[in-house]
Amino acid sequence: MAFEYAPAPESRAIVDIAPSYGLFIDGEFVESSGQDRSKTISPATEEVLAEYTQAQADDVDRAVKAARKAFEKWSALPGSERAKYLFRVARIVQERSRELAVLETLDNGKPIRETRDVDLPLVAAHFFYYAGWADKLEHAGFGPAPRPLGVAGQVIPWNFPLLMLAWKVAPALATGNTVVLKPAETTPLSALFFADVCRQAGLPKGVVNIVTGDGRTGAALVAHPDVDKVAFTGSTAVGKEIARTVAGTRKRLTLELGGKGANIVFDDAPIDQAVEGIVDGIFFNQGQVCCAGSRLLVQESVQEEVLDALKRRLSTLRLGDPLDKNTDIGAINSAEQLARITALAERGEAEGAERWSPACELPSAGYWFAPTLFTGVTQAHTVAREEIFGPVLSVLTFRTPDEAVAKANNTPYGLSAGVWTEKGSRILAVANKLRAGVVWSNTFNKFDPTSPFGGYKESGFGREGGRHGLEAYLAPSSLEGER
The missing domain is CATH 3.40.605.10 (Aldehyde Dehydrogenase; Chain A, domain 1)
Structure with a gap:
């Protein structure tokens, strides 16, 4: 219990x-x-x-x-x-x-x-x-x-x-x-x-x-x-x-x-560690982060394992009073931003992506949106292209490193990306091809005043x-x- x-x-x-x-x-x-x-x-x-x-x-x-x-x-x-x-x-x-x-x-x-x-x-x-x-x-x-x-x-x-x-x-x-x-x-x-x-x-x-x-x-x-x-x-x-x-x-x-950061998980990544990084990448600050890892790219062979672990982890997140020290997911900043997030999530459903959220009771007052996962997403879906700026994660798959890089770079943005793998050579090889101002390896959303931050393109x-x-x-x- x-x-x-x-x-x-x-x-x-x-x-x-x-x-x-x-x-x-x-x-x-x-x-x-x-x-x-x-x-x-x-x-x-x-x-x-x-x-x-x-x-x-x-x-x-x-x-x-x-x-x-x-x-x-x-x-x-x-x-x-x-x-x-x-x-x-x-x-x-x-x-x-x-x-x-x-x-x-x-x-x-x-x-x-x-x-x-x-x-x-x-x-x-x-x-x-x-x-x-x-x-x-x-x-x-x-x-x-x-x-x-x-x-x-x-x-x-x-x-x-x-x-x-x-x-x-x-x-x-x-x-x-x-x-x-x-x-x-x-x-x-x-x-x-x-x-x-x-x-x-x-x-x-x-x-x-x-x-x-x-x-x-x-x-x-x-x-x-x-x-x-x-x-x-x-x-x-x-x-x-x-x-x-x-x-x-x-x-x-x-x-x-803005940004539409890609979080790339290879088949040799430490799954539990990667899941924590995925959660931190998109649900930190309710996803209202310009460098959020809002696109999850998972190698096909581990897709099911990663998604099962991710859903289990999302089911443990606590949404509610932001002043409560136990709270993981707070309130959306404004009614206007909540309306935008809601509209884009509904558009994702209308375009055929599969939407999932953990069982979550939303408070009666304030601006709230449950952590949301979209699977069955293609690069043509709106939720994979537009910056939602909310707790919404789009999941895509890839088979090879080249395909992962191509999908990660297929965006008008270029602010952030993450790479999850046990191979240091793969981290360096992939990071060098990603058109992103910040690339995290086996972590996400880590900041330090000594490190520069910024983007490319839009x-x-x-x-x-x-x-x-x-x-x-x-x-x-x-x-x-x-x-």
């Missing part, structure tokens, strides 16, 4: 959420020039958490001017001095990690064990890592005396709100740039709390500015003539629009966009993380005419 898990909820009392938030400009929270306000809600309960400001174009202009003014002194600081601020931010993030993890779970809907054990440790690690680079930029491989670009306009998504902030803010500050950041409209709270972290760390006014709002705010930031660098993580469609906006300007641009361009993540924020000293 299996043991039942008793509820183990994390306390909400550690987080003090204000009823309303303004914009963080020049080191202070200020009101918008307009009257538009939006609400951020908990995806798990649909309760309103707080109101926030819809920044107008002139608010964005104020933020950019504050960042430009701060840039003169911030960029002139020795790298060792900038490093002290980043180290301080990292330590404060660690000290407040429990508070920030609960906040992220409330606003995003992901399980507390993910925000607590994955997101927050990585946030602190990125600030620690780039603090270490701040006084060593001449040794980074981008010229003898690389210079900061100026003001960075950064637009981040809702699936990893605080982690995506760290991926962008940490290298920008380490290299001497200043920042205007726009968080996603459904998850603004952790960025607004990060503003308080910046003040607690004594960061000079104007070095980090945060403007909240929807796509209109992001568009105003991207198009602002005094922004020198644009960094965007989000959908491919929006990324293409941003690329059109900055085309013909002198702005630097990096885009980290998954974007540029790299974040590692030494490579510095390049997008630096200009060689020999270039003339740039700020």
Whole structure:
């Protein structure tokens, strides 16, 4: 008889959420020039958490001017001095990690064990890592005396709100740039709390500015003539629009966009280990991950064994309250995203793929979708081609390594892939042929601040993380005419 898990909820009392938030400009929270306000809600309960400001174009202009003014002194600081601020931010993030993890779970809907054990440790690690680079930029491989670009306009998504902030803010500050950041409209709270972290760390006014709002705010930031660098993580469609906006300007641009990652399991793979990697690859953060392993490619000879083991494992996943430490599958981030996932899953059924989900009781309130498996999938099926961005896995088969590579590369995306086999030579041979920015071997969704991350084709361009993540924020000293 299996043991039942008793509820183990994390306390909400550690987080003090204000009823309303303004914009963080020049080191202070200020009101918008307009009257538009939006609400951020908990995806798990649909309760309103707080109101926030819809920044107008002139608010964005104020933020950019504050960042430009701060840039003169911030960029002139020795790298060792900038490093002290980043180290301080990292330590404060660690000290407040429990508070920030609960906040992220409330606003995003992901399980507390993910925000607590994955997101927050990585946030602190990125600030620690780039603090270490701040006084060593001449040794980074981008010229003898690389210079900061100026003001960075950064637009981040809702699936990893605080982690995506760290991926962008940490290298920008380490290299001497200043920042205007726009968080996603459904998850603004952790960025607004990060503003308080910046003040607690004594960061000079104007070095980090945060403007909240929807796509209109992001568009105003991207198009602002005094922004020198644009960094965007989000959908491919929006990324293409941003690329059109900055085309013909002198702005630097990096885009980290969608994906349809292939997770390739060969017949000699350790099945139990592979199943854990498959689950982590697609059901982590409810599949709302750009590099999710949403296409499972299984060698025909072990297909039945892998699927049987996978279904058994999925039947043990616990869906429910994201604040419960036992929860594996949390809430979908928004009603809009749930509707998209639902529509694409229904289309998969209509096209003839076989749909399976474990027995799963969904809560009556909030946005929920049971972990779902599609078998009998071909490369022509919509669920094998389009990014669903939800807990939906499409299973395809292959016979030879060449067929596996061909099917894995048969996508407009090129962000991630995984290879499962006991043969090191096969891992290297297959990985070298995969057109993906990140290839994991016998694991999936493992991140480290020292490793670059980014894609090819419609998954974007540029790299974040590692030494490579510095390049997008630096200009060689020999270039003339740039700020």
